Amino acid sequence: MRQKSNTSIFYNIDWVTVFLYLILIIMGWMNIYSAVYNEDHNAITDMSQKYGKQMLWIGSSLLLALIILIIDENFYTAFAYFIFGAFLLANIAVPFLGREVKGSRSWFRFGDFGIQPAEFMKFAANLALAKFLSNQNIKIADYKNTFITLLIIGIPLIIIKVLQDETGLAIVFVAFIFSLYREGLSVNYLLLGFLAIVLFVLALLINNMYLFIIIATLCTVAFLFVKRNRKNLFLIATAGLIACSMVKGTSTVYEHMEPHQKVRIDVLLGRGTVNLKKEGYNVNQAKIAIGSGGFWGKGYLDGTQTKYDFVPEQDTDFIFCTVGEEWGFVGSSLVIILELFLIIRIVFMSERQRSPFSRIYGYGVASILFFHLTINVGMTIGLAPVIGIPLPFFSYGGSSLWSFTILLFIFIKLDSHRLQILR
Template identity: 40%
Template sequence: MTADRANGIFAGIDRVAILLYVSIVLAGCLSIFSASYDETSADPFAFSHFYMKQLVWVGLAWGAGLIVLLLDERFYHMFAYPAYFAGICLLLGTLAFGSTVHGAKAWFKFGSFAVQPVEFAKIATALAVARIMSNYTFSIGRISDLAKVGAIICLPLLIIILQNDTGSGVVLCSFLFVLYREGLNKWLCIPLLLIAALFVTSFLLSPLTLLVLLMLVCTFSEIMMSGQWRSRIVYLAALALAAALLFVVMALLTPGTMSFYHCLLTVTLASLIVVAVYAYRQNLPNILVTAGLFVCSLAFLASTDYLFEKLQPHQQKRIHSFLGIISEPSGADYNVNQSKIAIGSGGLTGKGLLQGTQIKYGFVPENHTDFIFCTVGEEWGFIGTTVVLSLLCLLILRLMRMGERQEEPFGRIYCYCVAAILLFHVLVNVGMTIGLMPVMGIPLPFMSYGGSSLIAFTILLFIAIRLDASTRQFSLDNF
């Protein structure tokens, strides 16, 4: 039995993953059909309908998946860097020659078809991350190695943000998931997450509160890393005292020139130099990492205002609406509100195929792309959403399991990358339709309408399946 499995091209393929994938894609097709079916249309099979086009995309995606499976797994290892390089070039090319859709200059247009290179850049980044981290000499504890991974992730991220496509860019942050799996200190992960949260909420808080929170977060995580808390608390207290002193002195000498915020900032930055020298002498890398993190996030927070200006007005409005800053009823939250109504009105069993009234009459905009989940919610109810979410959840867990059984770190890291990207997409996309997340405009994997995203996700997943298959093939030979 093992012999014939080992010899076929498709030997060792994880059938569960394939089954999950096919079910999700078909559910997506059904939803797109339901969302874009037009009763008044003269010709229901005309190619201009989204559901007909999606069928073509599905065909192409499966073709691409097949090709991915036919290639040797060493190919992906070998071409990780070239692919990454090509991906970066493609992104830069889009920046230079791309066309603008919804304010994001992230599309290449070929006639009536548009391709979004971001989707393919994700694959390239995942491959590159897997390649560098699977390097024999790589150690996640070493700062230079960590910086390399950071650079690989941040380079495409920056270009994508420059394209005004922040939503797709933030997806790359999900690689934190992988870094954690590969042994990144959890006390580094938690401050990173907290800082990300601070970034999102930075519009709500005053700069002083932010600074204090940031200091507390960093010091606390450093305490947890080193286990020494007494000297750190003394340090914090000293900072507070010095800042207060400076504030009083400045207020007496030249009243009104420095607020307490500026005093605290000055004192902290000055002390950091001392701290850095001390840490370097004593050879305490943790302190250096934390200090660097602190400075970076400070710079980052200072630039958020600028970055926020860079966002499209509709994105600003959405973030504001999500954070409850703007309560004017001018309808920035119209999308979310309508999508909540659509999903909520589905009830337990839903209204049935093509019976959805909310999606049908265009209450929910973009109901076949980013808001496809509304169709599921309204027409198939809680049962439908649970099934779809379970499928996605199982696929992600399956990917993690596939990662765990890999012989090579390359395969493991890649599988985790895929799982992380999928997880982030699901979280943000489904989250935004039910009002848990701000509207970012990223697709639901395998379900949203769109050739680029479907094909890219398929390739992403099938590379993981291919890597896994070869491991299993190999291990089957052994036993």
């Protein structure tokens, strides 16, 4: 094996990934400029405007990336649990120590700038998860290990949801299901999860009584086609019962949701009459902005729907609308393709790791990015419920950009030492 002969911090790093990262943040910056364009302060470096601030965030992110590349790769394995614990504490502390901003208790404020520790929980949890699952004695299929895995994912989720009331930031942790699946999680869990989602949607759209009848019919039909023994009968009966209880559970879950969440689900599913001026406003405006872009878009800085505030949050969660309106189908597809290209590249990079830690971490990165992309773009085009999470590298915001940068560059650092097995 070759010794580390080259001591450059850029040695062996994956430049394609870095290049994609740079393209995306620069595109993001340009779109933020257009989304909040202010004629009186039209320099993209104007610090009083969000695009000026974003430049600061980009600069500091690049610095962070550099620092990550300088730090010894073994630091991340060694301190994985410590980092996890530290950020867990920060997240528990923020509702009590942080200043309340617009009803949100998830921010540490430093003058004009704010930091959201929940954003950093993602890479911390990813490190911890990688550390735990890469232990050679661990088999995910063991119930005990499954339980611990669920804790690593579930504790941050619950803390962020319950203490900080940040649904978007919390729900991201569900994304780790892809990592777990890759590491051997039984397909049954995924199918169960998938079934749950399908039944949840169906239960809201169709009369539950019909749904029960359909499930019963499907079970009977299934039974006719398999070998008729006691085991199969038991299996099918169980599946049917689980399905029925899921349907029954849906209404309970739905009833216990907060009104605005109910509404978002209703909007997505087109249940009842959606008032486009109230609950349906955001999604409708997002769709109008994107749809009006047409094939080629209206041209940079020439969007009307986003620039003139028809679309809410057009610089953060709804940044994709600016892309869709000004760059059209061509531009918005390109953004999706670039993001996906980065994500899939990360998957391939993960697979080339010799160390399980690096691989599991890499899958975590891909999962988190994919989840953000799916939800963020999905909500603007009416394919996903409105959940306030940013578009990776695009949306305005220091915390999210820092968090994604750290998340990605730790992996780039790990990847640059992919030939080492031991972690």
